[in-house]
Amino acid sequence: MESTEIRALTVLPARREDIELHTADGLTLVGELAVPLDRPPAATLVTLHPLPTHGGFMDSHVLRKAAWRLxxxxxxxxxxxxxxxTSSPRGRSEGTFDGGDAERFDVHAAIEYAEFADLPRRWLVGWSFGTELALMHGADPSVEGAILLSPPLHRATxxxxxxxxxxxxxxxVLVPELDDYLRPDEARRRFAAVRQAEVIGVEGAKHLWVGEASVRRVLDEIVAxxxxxxxxxxxxxxxxAAPDALDDVPEDDEQDHTGGARPGARTEG
Structure with missing residues (x-):
């Protein structure tokens, strides 16, 4: 059987289904669940995307690659x-952006969906704005822990x-060495308030986790x-393996965290 390199746009086999989440305040949110093709999952990642008012959504590239590969x-x-x-090719979730406040219902709906679907060993994975949601609303007894990517600590107090x-x-806590908002030394100081927090500075990385090397480091740390x-x-x-997705898009177009902004575009956390 021929081996192929896993590239930025490679989609590996999985069972993928469109799902809907229903919040306690009456909204329907759109999403996707990807699970191993022929065996039960060993654990579950409930992902929380970057800031939607600056282009973040469920297809932000690190989260999308996690679903394509893991x-x-x-x-x-x-x-x-x-x-x-928030809108993406999957569709638009009902409601309006609330700066992280009413999004507590969204986080709870995702955790409850995973729980009721008997998805095992649930971990939150938040990126940028998604880290704020995890810190503010994710301390749920059914969650085993959380992994934060590029936390800005703008809203979380x-x-x-x-x-x-x-x-x-x-x-x-994965903190890029060259982050725009919070860098490793300051992150270690701030997160010292959480005795069980492990802050990992990632040399050469940026807030957007630009490039395949940075994405692989993130996915390696998540799995470890x-x-x-x-x-x-x-x-x-x-x-x-499925054909590479978006084969007409250059791999370096994957360097933003929005899945849609131009390469190198700066976005707020």
Whole structure:
């Protein structure tokens, strides 16, 4: 069986289905669930996307690549969805953006969906604005922990950090060396309030996790923390694979976190 390199736009086999989440305040949110093709998932990632008013959505590239790769490479289920008022090719979630406040209903709806679908060992994975949602609203007893990518700590306060400290569940914080909003030394100072937090500075990385090397580092760290002892993610695939998605799009167009902005566009967290 021929081996092929896993490239930025490679889509590996999985069972993927469109889903809907229903919030306690009466909204329907659109999303997708990707699970391993022929076996139960070992754990579940409930993903929270970057700021929708600056282009973030469920297809923001790190989250999309997690859904394209991790069911096949690590037996993980990956749940992605658009928060209220957010649009993507999957569709538009009802409601309007509320700056992270009413989005608490969205976070709870996603966690409840994963719980009622019997998806095992649920972890939150938030990116930028999504880290704020995880810190502010994600301390749910059915969640095993959270992984934060490029946390800006704009909306999450010391009170939220104290609540996560009391919650006691693992908090893994990946901070790009060249982040626009919060860099590793300051992140270590701020997250010292959460005794179980592990802050990992990523050399050479930027807020948008530009390039395949940065994406692989993120996915490697996610798998290493969610599945301790996992041998690590391969860079080649032996077996059937879907054709590369968006084959007419250059790979370096994947460098933004929106999935749609021009390469190199700067977006707020």
């Amino acid at each position: 069911p096949a490479l690590a037996d993980l289920a990956v749940l992605r969805f658009n928060t209220r008022g 010391d009170e939220h950090l104290a609540a996560w400290d009391a919650f006691g569940r693992p908090l893994v 923390h969610v599945l301790p002892g996992h041998p690590g993610l391969p860079t080649v695939w032996s077996g059937d």
